[in-house]
Amino acid sequence: MRLGRIIGKMWATAKVESLKGIRFHVMQPLDHHSKPEGKPIVAIDAIGAGEGEMVFWVGGGDAILAIPDRTLPSDASIIGIVDQLNTAESNL
Amino acid sequence: MRLGRIIGKMWATAKVESLKGIRFHVMQPLDHHSKPEGKPIVAIDAIGAGEGEMVFWVGGGDAILAIPDRTLPSDASIIGIVDQLNTAESNL
């Protein structure tokens, strides 16, 4: 799972049937210090996150499993909102 | 999902059976500011997009889910046309 912050929205009227009613967020991937990492992408929202929130998401073939209807064509799905993140890099 | 713009076509007569009748577009991947990002690739069209249109697409193992016939061997499928894209990078 990776971290991200919701920074925008995408609207699309013409799309494959299975994506009707699905919300698309523009999301900035973040590293484990909550700093931007890489470029923003478009992600499907599986939990009802709002703009500005810090979330975690899955990429690749797993993404579709985040929503019960498994025929969703998605390669980036937001599956949770981050409450807290503790990292002790001194362990390395 | 990632963004892209259709910039060309590919024709192929000899191909695996399941790809008969499928249209192939040459597509330039775009970033969230609609700027080219990376090199063009060949994508399957699941919605009937036209040359010059801005689309969104899925890569990887999910791509085949974009079209009801799931036995299509595709790793890049166009699944929608972008109407509008709003990004507030000041949220970071």
Add this chain to the structure above:
Amino acid sequence: MRLGRIIGKMWATAKVESLKGIRFHVMQPLDHHSKPEGKPIVAIDAIGAGEGEMVFWVGGGDAILAIPDRTLPSDASIIGIVDQLNTAESNL
């Protein structure tokens, strides 16, 4: 499979149903000399590893197979604890 060391935790209350009860670790990927490689990511724990331990994990679509309940949306799952690692690079 890749190597990693557990260096922290992530808490998330709002998340998709299937992730209820699952533990999330912040994990630093390691190379075959146990040196950090790339940035830390969030991984699901399938074996009960503790902070500071050296583990091995799977990425991509396979990750969900590491835990019997296959509907887990995960793209990084810890599946074992490393006892020992021997490498003879002189073989190259």
Add this chain to the structure above:
Amino acid sequence: MRLGRIIGKMWATAKVESLKGIRFHVMQPLDHHSKPEGKPIVAIDAIGAGEGEMVFWVGGGDAILAIPDRTLPSDASIIGIVDQLNTAESNL
């Protein structure tokens, strides 16, 4: 889908059962201008392509779908021969 040109062969006697009778090509990936892009890889042939031909192929988890027997362990499968490729980069 990506483009490639067949530049060699690989022979392997000892291999998993499901790969018996399958041909392996060494293939140079190409960009949309038919120029080499990245390093050659080994690909399975699902259509009977010959050395020197320009082909298109799928990577990742989809590759096995290119051949009816779905239990083939392949992450690069040649699925068609390219007839023609037209690109209008002035569309960007």
Add this chain to the structure above:
Amino acid sequence: MRLGRIIGKMWATAKVESLKGIRFHVMQPLDHHSKPEGKPIVAIDAIGAGEGEMVFWVGGGDAILAIPDRTLPSDASIIGIVDQLNTAESNL
């Protein structure tokens, strides 16, 4: 498929049930000239390869298909031993 050479072993007692009895090799990925490419990774052995041998392997979601028991969580599986490799780069 990619090429590699076995250069070591990994031992792990605590691991998910489905990996009991599976051998783990440390493997150096090779390019089509048999030269090291990238860093060594840990791979599952599906054919009984020995240290020092040149092998080919699959990555990603396909890897688990290399062994009949499909619930193996693996993202790198050795599926054959290379006898010979011929490349005519003059074809480009």
